[in-house]
Amino acid sequence: MAAASIIGQGTSVRGNLRGAGSIEIRGRVEGDVQVDGDVAIGEDGAVNGNVNGAQILVAGQVAGDLTGSEAVMLERGARVVGDLIAPRIGIAEGARVRGSVRTEGEPTAPRRAAVVPTRRGGEAFGVAKPKPAMPAPPKPAAPAPAPAKAAAPAPVAAPIAAADPPAGPPAPVVPALGKGVKGKKKAKR
Amino acid sequence: MAGTVIGEGLTIEGELTGDDEVVVHGTVRGTLTTTDALSVGSGGVVEADLTASSVTIAGQVTGNVAAQERVDIQAGGRLVGDVKSARFTIADGASFKGSVDMDV
Numbered sequence: 425m426a427a428a429s430i431i432g433q434g435t436s437v438r439g440n441l442r443g444a445g446s447i448e449i450r451g452r453v454e455g456d457v458q459v460d461g462d463v464a465i466g467e468d469g470a471v472n473g474n475v476n477g478a479q480i481l482v483a484g485q486v487a488g489d490l491t492g493s494e495a496v497m498l499e500r501g502a503r504v505v506g507d508l509i510a511p512r513i514g515i516a517e518g519a520r521v522r523g524s525v526r527t528e529g530e531p532t533a534p535r536r537a538a539v540v541p542t543r544r545g546g547e548a549f550g551v552a553k554p555k556p557a558m559p560a561p562p563k564p565a566a567p568a569p570a571p572a573k574a575a576a577p578a579p580v581a582a583p584i585a586a587a588d589p590p591a592g593p594p595a596p597v598v599p600a601l602g603k604g605v606k607g608k609k610k611a612k613r
Numbered sequence: 614m615a616g617t618v619i620g621e622g623l624t625i626e627g628e629l630t631g632d633d634e635v636v637v638h639g640t641v642r643g644t645l646t647t648t649d650a651l652s653v654g655s656g657g658v659v660e661a662d663l664t665a666s667s668v669t670i671a672g673q674v675t676g677n678v679a680a681q682e683r684v685d686i687q688a689g690g691r692l693v694g695d696v697k698s699a700r701f702t703i704a705d706g707a708s709f710k711g712s713v714d715m716d717v
Contacts, residue, residue: 428618428620429618429619429620429623429639430616430617430618430620431617432616432617432631432633432634432635433616433633434616434617434631434632434633435616435617435629435630435631435632435633435635435647436629436630436631437625437627437628437629437630438627438628438629438630439625439626439627439628439629439643440625440626440627441623441624441625442623442624443622443623443624443639443640444621444622444623445620445621445622445623446620447620447623451617451631451633455627459623
C-alpha cells in the first residue's frame, strides 16, 4: 500500500494531483485529484476540480465531480457543487449538494465495506487526525450522528439506501373511504 | 508530523504554496514554496524551484533552491541547480551541480 499523502491546512496546490495511495486534503487544491486510494477532504479542505478515488469522504468544500470506485460519503458540513458518482453514496444530514447523483457500478459487498474503513483507520487517515473532521477508524460510516434514520442501520455503509425501507408497512397512499362517503361523492358528481 | 506530505506514488504537477512544513516522498513538478521547512525524502523526485526556510535533500532535485536559513544535501541526495542560502552543506556521498550564493 503506497504511503498516504497530506495536503496540510496551510498549503495550497494549483495543479493536478495523481498517483497511488490515499490522500487527505486539509488545505486547498485548485485542480484535479486522481488517486487509486481513498480521498478525505477535511472540514477546512477545499477542492476546485474533479476528484477520483476509491472511497471519497468529504467534510469540506468541493466544486467538481466526485467519482468513487467504491463510495462517496458526504458528511455534515460538506458543500459540494458537482455530481456524485459511486456504487455507494451517502449524504449525511447537514451536507449540502448541488448536482446529480448516480449510484452505478457494482456495490461492494457489505462485508467488504466493513473491511475497508478498518484498513483506512489503521493506516491512511488514522495517521494524523487531531481533528474530528473525519470519522476515521470505526466502521459505522454513519458520519455525523444524524437523526435516527442515518444512524440506525449501522452495518450498512450507505445511510441513504438504508433509510429507504422504514420498519413496518408503508402508510396508505390513499385514505380508505367508507361506503357512505364514497357513495355520496359519486352521487355529487 | 509534517503539515503536508506528498506520499510515495503521488505526483503533483503545478504550484504548491503554503506555510506548512512539507515533506516530499513522491514527485513534484512545478514550483514549491513554503515559509516552513521543506525536506525531500530519499525516494522523492522534485523538478521544481524550491523556496523554504530550510531545505533538506535526500532525494533528487532539479531546480533552483532558495532558503532563508539553510540548505543541506544529505548522503545519497542529488541536486542540480543553484543554491541561494546563508548556510549550505553537502554531505559525503551527495552529488551537486550548480552554483552557490551565500550572500557574502
